[in-house]
Amino acid sequence: MKIYIKTYGCQMNENDTEIMAGILAQKGHQIVDDLDQADVVILNTCVVRQKSQDKYHSALGQLLKMKKEGKIKLVGISGCGANLEAEQLIKDGADFVLGSRSILAVAEVLERAASGEKVIYLEDTICSDMSSLPRSRSSTHHAWVTIIHGCNRFCTYCIVPYTRGREKSRPMEDVLAEVKKLAESGVKEITFLGQNVDAYGKDLKDGTSLAKLINKASEIEGIERIWFLTSYPTDITDELIETVAKNPKAAKSFHIPIQSGSNRILRLMNRRYTREQFAELVEKIRKIVPQASISSDVIVGFPTETEEDHQQTVEIVKTLQFERLNLAIYSPRPGTVASKYFKDDVPREVKVRRLNELLELQKEINKKLNERYLNQVVELFVEGKTKDGLYYGRDIRNKIILFKASALQIGQRVLVKITRITAGPLYGELVTS
Known part of the structure; x- marks a missing residue:
């Protein structure tokens, strides 16, 4: 069958799509880039924001119309949306639903759906030998490499721990085997991925760490540059900072979400640091890695956020001078603590104003920092x-x-x-x- 996969959300979803495409191609299916050529469409979904969820629901509606008209045969949902609302998606008309940690079963699930069965498959198929999986890479020189699945942090606004599960690290030997294969195929740059990439190895309890992995991967012939995403502030170790400083193949780039400049809001978010601790971390990184680029994320309009809270965020953005700032308006995610216990009480127009204020500030910072180049x-x-x-x-x-x-x-x-x-x-x- 001819299969079209539409990917929403983060780089981990992109990596999952490459794995699913590789498995399906190995089983004799054809992956196509044009929706009009497809027999089967899979939406690899994201629910981290309401906007992302709305997008794939809209796409599902359009695809079901195409199916009714006979233009496509099957519609499947994978990714975080599958974990969050599997039963509802089947009721809405999807033919199969595949969990974010179930992607290795994609060919089997597709076969069952093709026989007429409505399939929900949410079992954890992540294994310790991911390096042997076939993949359909979107780039010839760069590759995403997921090294840890899930998250244990349970920030009150975040649905990821409920959709991706608890942290589960891949054995270092398996990751390095994948990197070696990538280098042999001509890949020069790799990005190690995880919802909390700095937690890599903690659950293995054998001394494995992201820093050690970077050093080992850098020894593989052909690999020229190594990136990693995304970091949680309190999991960034001195060992990692020193490794980025000393290893010439380690990208001098840290993406560290702060989310708010208000300690009161950080507590409500269950972010386990203060603004002062975050600033100390940034100062430490810049001292040890003087050329380091530091980017961040901010959520605007979290429940009860006052103008004072917002101005504290503005102040810390001015002080820390991030190279890049990803901004998002808070939206309640069903099933999270914030959705259950906090009223979404910041008016939409206030959220938009605060977002635009930060956008304009970040543009000024970007231009000033870019002038150094x-x-x-x-x-x-x-x-x-x-x-x-x-x-x-x-x-x-x-x-x-x-x-x-x-x-x-x-x-x-x-x-x-x-x-x-x-x-x-x-x-x-x-x-x-």
């Missing part, structure tokens, strides 16, 4: 080409750079001189390739 020569790997014919890539600090060149290869290492600054990407001229 002017006339500098940076090294990057070519990631692709825009519709306007510009090549692009990112440096070791995760800064996106666009430039003109002719006939470059994806994954090629180049040097680019920065000639123009914006609040977003940088623009430059090719120095050498």
